[in-house]
Amino acid sequence: xxxxxxxxxxxxxxxxxxxxxxxxxxxxxxxxxxxxxxxxxxxxxxxxxxxxxxxxxxxxxxxxxxxxxxxxxxxxxxxxxxxxxxxxxxxxxxxxxxxxxxxxxxxxxxxxxxxxxxxx
Amino acid sequence: xxxxxxxxxxxxxxxxxxxxxxxxxxxxxxxxxxxxxxxxxxxxxxxxxxxxxxxxxxxxxxxxxxxxxxxxxxxxxxxxxxxxxxxxxxxxxxxxxxxxxxxxxxxxxxxxxxxxxxxx
Numbered sequence: 052x053x054x055x056x057x058x059x060x061x062x063x064x065x066x067x068x069x070x071x072x073x074x075x076x077x078x079x080x081x082x083x084x085x086x087x088x089x090x091x092x093x094x095x096x097x098x099x100x101x102x103x104x105x106x107x108x109x110x111x112x113x114x115x116x117x118x119x120x121x122x123x124x125x126x127x128x129x130x131x132x133x134x135x136x137x138x139x140x141x142x143x144x145x146x147x148x149x150x151x152x153x154x155x156x157x158x159x160x161x162x163x164x165x166x167x168x169x170x171x
Numbered sequence: 172x173x174x175x176x177x178x179x180x181x182x183x184x185x186x187x188x189x190x191x192x193x194x195x196x197x198x199x200x201x202x203x204x205x206x207x208x209x210x211x212x213x214x215x216x217x218x219x220x221x222x223x224x225x226x227x228x229x230x231x232x233x234x235x236x237x238x239x240x241x242x243x244x245x246x247x248x249x250x251x252x253x254x255x256x257x258x259x260x261x262x263x264x265x266x267x268x269x270x271x272x273x274x275x276x277x278x279x280x281x282x283x284x285x286x287x288x289x290x291x
Binding site: 053054068070072076077078079081082094124125126127128129130133135145146147149152153154155156157158160161162165 | 173174188190192196197198199201202214244245246247248249250253255265266267269272273274275276277278280281282285
């Protein structure tokens, strides 16, 4: 069956959430949003391309920072309204320079930082 | 710093996406949605509790199927608008009886099933 990005289920803004996971270690790096064109661009270029909700523009991950995400595999979930991107992440995925955006744990009712920014 | 679920950033429906990941293997199992009360219930009971958008009701994962998710650790991302739930999943996470909802890969422009339903 040929894959058509238009067959995915987008919300009222035309977006769906995409989870980026390190293809090698399994670490969950970040969640961002894609529209059908971003899905198509990502599959075509293998450079992960999100839709920036704040800038209302395509966001080729790492285009300015150099911290690119190379697509290894794209997966779609059972409801076709969410993507899992297995990627090769160069450097930090988070804008705080941490490897992952999920660097804060909730433990016994308090927040605890699990990671420090990466040194380059 | 004491954690208050109300300090998270919810969308206009009062929801945020929560990614469930197998705490042991790192496998991404599913994505569903939570409101502030679902976050509080999950932290209190350690039974992962989502908000069902279709039923407009709390959804204690596995309450009817028995395929529960026990919370091992909750993490919040840098923007505070997404959660990562590290869980102990009993049986399949997906309603299709597959371990993960992300059982379909997009490969060379076509869809390929990566997993078959679990046999109990």
